[in-house]
Amino acid sequence: MANDGKSTDFRQVRATIRDVARIAKVDPSLVSRIVNKDPKASASPATRKRVLDAVEELGYRANSAARMLKTARTQMIGLMLPDMANPMYAAIILGVEQRCKELGYGILLGDHAEGNSEKIFTDLLERGQVDGLLIASGTLSDTFLKKEILDQYKSVVMVNRRIKGVSSSVTVNDELGAALAVEHLAQFGTKTIAGIFGPSNIDTAQRRRKGFEGAISKLKLKQIVVEKNSWGMEAGRKAGIELLSKKTMPDAVFASTIMMGIGFLRAAHELGVAIPDQVRVVAMHDSDIANFLTPSLSTMHLPTVEMGSQSVDLLLRIIGGGSGSHLIVDTPPALIVRESSLRSGNK
Structure with a gap:
């Protein structure tokens, strides 16, 4: 070879x-x-x-x-x-x-x-x-x-x-990425932000949740946390159904992966919830795929190639x-x- x-x-x-x-x-x-x-x-x-x-x-x-x-x-x-x-x-x-x-x-x-x-x-x-x-x-x-x-x-x-x-690992600044997403979503009179996260026993989810909750606390907002046992589109869709079926929906959603974000958009479409008019969304990780969704998906670009x-x-x-x-x-x-x-x- x-x-x-x-x-x-x-x-x-x-x-x-x-x-x-x-x-x-x-x-x-x-x-x-x-x-x-x-x-x-x-x-x-x-x-x-x-x-x-x-x-x-x-x-x-x-x-x-x-x-x-x-x-x-x-x-x-x-x-x-x-x-x-x-x-x-x-x-x-x-x-x-x-x-x-x-x-x-x-x-x-x-x-x-x-x-x-x-x-x-x-x-x-x-x-x-x-x-x-x-x-x-x-x-x-x-x-x-x-x-x-x-x-x-x-x-x-x-x-x-x-x-x-x-002793050996390479990561990106997940906490900062989650915090920046919350700060962006906190604009325009937002009161409640929901976070969709993967398995809590994985430290990547822990770091992103820490950044999310830290920013929520700093900005004195209300939070809703949904934890799933996987990181994929179906997990995001199920979380979306759960959040958007509530009597009072969150004003905004942070999806901790782009795949979860895509799944959430699907749930919103199925339930007839207008994005971003009713709920605004940002997902972690960026990809060209985000440009071709309807609506196009706001993302947090992370230096994953580096x-x-x-x-x-x-x-x-x-x-x-x-x-x-x-x-x-x-x-x-x-x-x-x-x-x-x-x-x-x-x-």
């Missing part, structure tokens, strides 16, 4: 050490020692037989590339995300691809939207297919990521997310033996005003 900075959709089907360990009911490290005939492998004859039987049953073969990586590099990095079609993740991919091309690295892309994420994630590093891994996931839990990946591999950087106890680029730099620093760190992209969020948040009569 050429290391030309182009991305490759990555799928794995071969059995891994973890598959063997699950069947044999032992730790993956013990499987590795037994398979590689490590004289220090401490296991009873029964345990050793159980491991070898599992190896034979699964047809597992140790990957020589993984051993080679102790002294050599592949010039490849992995990028794992939940949905390549999402405009925000597409921008991250662009930033990663551009920087990798400049530095002579190739990319393996993994999309875990359809499940089987554990196998995809662990295979990348376990088989030595990549030198390191970038994880841009707003769906997998902190517990899963720490247990299955972050506690076992050092060359990993979280993108657009921070996890407690994990975030992808800086994530590559941090990962390569770690691969080279440097220390990890938490980085926030310096470029501030920027409001893109379109029809959905204009004052009635200003269109």
Whole structure:
């Protein structure tokens, strides 16, 4: 595979050490020692037989590339995300691809939207297919990521997310972006603003909610918070149905992702609610898609391309033996005003 900075959709089907360990009911490290005939492998004859039987049953073969990586590099990095079609993740991919091309690295892309994420994630590093891994996931839990990946591999950087106890991440200023959106929506006599957020156990949602609530408090406005277990259009639509079916609707809405914002506009259309005449809307993240909606959607532009680029730099620093760190992209969020948040009569 050429290391030309182009991305490759990555799928794995071969059995891994973890598959063997699950069947044999032992730790993956013990499987590795037994398979590689490590004289220090401490296991009873029964345990050793159980491991070898599992190896034979699964047809597992140790990957020589993984051993080679102790002294050599592949010039490849992995990028794992939940949905390549999402405009925000597409921008991250662009930033990663551009920087990798400049530095002579190739990319393996993994999309875990359809499940089987554990196998995809662990295979990348376990088989030595990549030198390191970038994880841009707003769906997998902190517990899963720490247990299955972050506690076992050092060359990993979280993108657009921070996890407690994990030393390496690159994010944007989500708090400021949410606050700026509220300040914009607070114009024109607004009294109540609703916020639509993703899962509260994900720190991205926490940061955006903190910025939202801080600005609401500062401006002495009323707030309504709707939390959904996903970040997509259907989540935004359901939140919209909930908010717009109330006897008293909010004056304005902050959607914490552009996909949620699109879903909210759909709900307004279904219920016959006029945007922005009755309710004004701003969504986090920008995309050309926003220009083609009716009404066009006001958004908060975030430097996601830069975030992808800086994530590559941090990962390569770690691969080279440097220390990890938490980085926030310096470029501030920027409001893109379109029809959905204009004052009635200003269109």
